[in-house]
Amino acid sequence: MYLEKYRLDKRVAVVTGAGQGIGLCCAEALGEAGATIIVAEQRPERIESALQTLRSRGITAEGMPVDVTDSQAVEALAEHVQRDHGCVDILVNNAGINFLGVPAEDTSDEHWQRHMRVNVDGVFYCCRSFGQRMLGRGSGNIVNIGSMSGMIVNRPQPQSVYNVTKAAVHHLTRSLAVEWATRGVRVNAVAPTYIETPLIRNALADDSLYKTWVDMTPMHRVGKPEEIASVVLFLASDASSLITGAIVTADAGYTCW
Numbered sequence: 001m002y003l004e005k006y007r008l009d010k011r012v013a014v015v016t017g018a019g020q021g022i023g024l025c026c027a028e029a030l031g032e033a034g035a036t037i038i039v040a041e042q043r044p045e046r047i048e049s050a051l052q053t054l055r056s057r058g059i060t061a062e063g064m065p066v067d068v069t070d071s072q073a074v075e076a077l078a079e080h081v082q083r084d085h086g087c088v089d090i091l092v093n094n095a096g097i098n099f100l101g102v103p104a105e106d107t108s109d110e111h112w113q114r115h116m117r118v119n120v121d122g123v124f125y126c127c128r129s130f131g132q133r134m135l136g137r138g139s140g141n142i143v144n145i146g147s148m149s150g151m152i153v154n155r156p157q158p159q160s161v162y163n164v165t166k167a168a169v170h171h172l173t174r175s176l177a178v179e180w181a182t183r184g185v186r187v188n189a190v191a192p193t194y195i196e197t198p199l200i201r202n203a204l205a206d207d208s209l210y211k212t213w214v215d216m217t218p219m220h221r222v223g224k225p226e227e228i229a230s231v232v233l234f235l236a237s238d239a240s241s242l243i244t245g246a247i248v249t250a251d252a253g254y255t256c257w
């Protein structure tokens with residue numbers, strides 16, 4: 001009775017930025033639970049490798065190239081998926097960037113705007129285009145990938161703009177959850193700690209940075225992308241049917257101190 005609630009058979013899930021890292025693991029988790037996966041990703045070569053990975057595990061998956069900062073492309077993607085599959089049940093807004101280590105006073109307009117465009121505009125465009133269609137049929141489930149950086153200020157590296165974008169993702173999550181709460185669409189977010197993915201590969205190789213990060217973490221370690229994917233699976237499934245507007249921290253205790 002309880003395990004059944006995690007099954008996603010016959011559901012269609014779009015995962016943005018699913019070409020690698022956390023997004024790819026989310027696609028694996030949702031696919032393993034039975035969902036048909038749409039890999040919505042900017043880089044064609046990453047789409048291809050993700051599809052190979054997913055299909056080798058028996059997951060039904062297809063790729064659709066998209067840059068989430070392009071609202072027309074996002075709208076076309078939503079229309080395309082709706083036309084081919086009849087609906088979208090699950091949207092995971094995972095695509096995001098962080099060029100960390102730039103002090104606020106040295107942040108260029110371009111650096112600021114690029115982060116805002118991918119991490120905030122991109123999430124909003126996807127929520128809007130897919131949300132409209134979910135509201136139209138009175139059901140749907142959106143999971144946004146936020147960050148503990150939306151709650152705390154990371155140390156020692158400066159990354160003001162990234163922190164701001166993730167705080168925006170969290171509050172957008174709550175705002176949409178409330179607007180859509182009685183209309184069948186749930187909206188939640190996951191706020192991870194540092195996760196071993198290509199995004200922070202260089203930083204993880206920097207011994208002093210890594211030491212500071214784990215010293216500041218009660219569990220004294222960083223996370224693996226699979227550990228975020230399992231939270232996303234919970235939020236995307238009927239196992240979390242009473243939860244909307246939640247920002248679920250998966251941070252090895254980081255935000256407790």
Ligand SMILES: NC(=O)c1ccc[n+]([C@@H]2O[C@H](COP(=O)([O-])OP(=O)(O)OC[C@H]3O[C@@H](n4cnc5c(N)ncnc54)[C@H](O)[C@@H]3O)[C@@H](O)[C@H]2O)c1
Nearest residue numbers: 017019021022042067068095096147192194195197198199
């Ligand atoms: N890795 C971490 O430590 C960490 C921690 C907290 C939150 N996050 C968040 O998790 C999400 C995924 O991070 P990751 O570590 O897996 O990153 P990653 O860089 O490994 O993967 C991100 C994927 O998104 C794609 N992407 C980037 N911009 C895009 C765009 N404009 N349109 C479509 N696709 C685009 C990339 O091509 C890439 O495949 C991000 O939102 C990130 O902010 C990561």
Ligand SMILES: OC[C@@H](O)C(O)[C@H](O)CO
Nearest residue numbers: 098147149192193194195
């Ligand atoms: O690039 C992402 C990092 O800044 C960080 O891993 C994350 O968002 C957790 O604070």
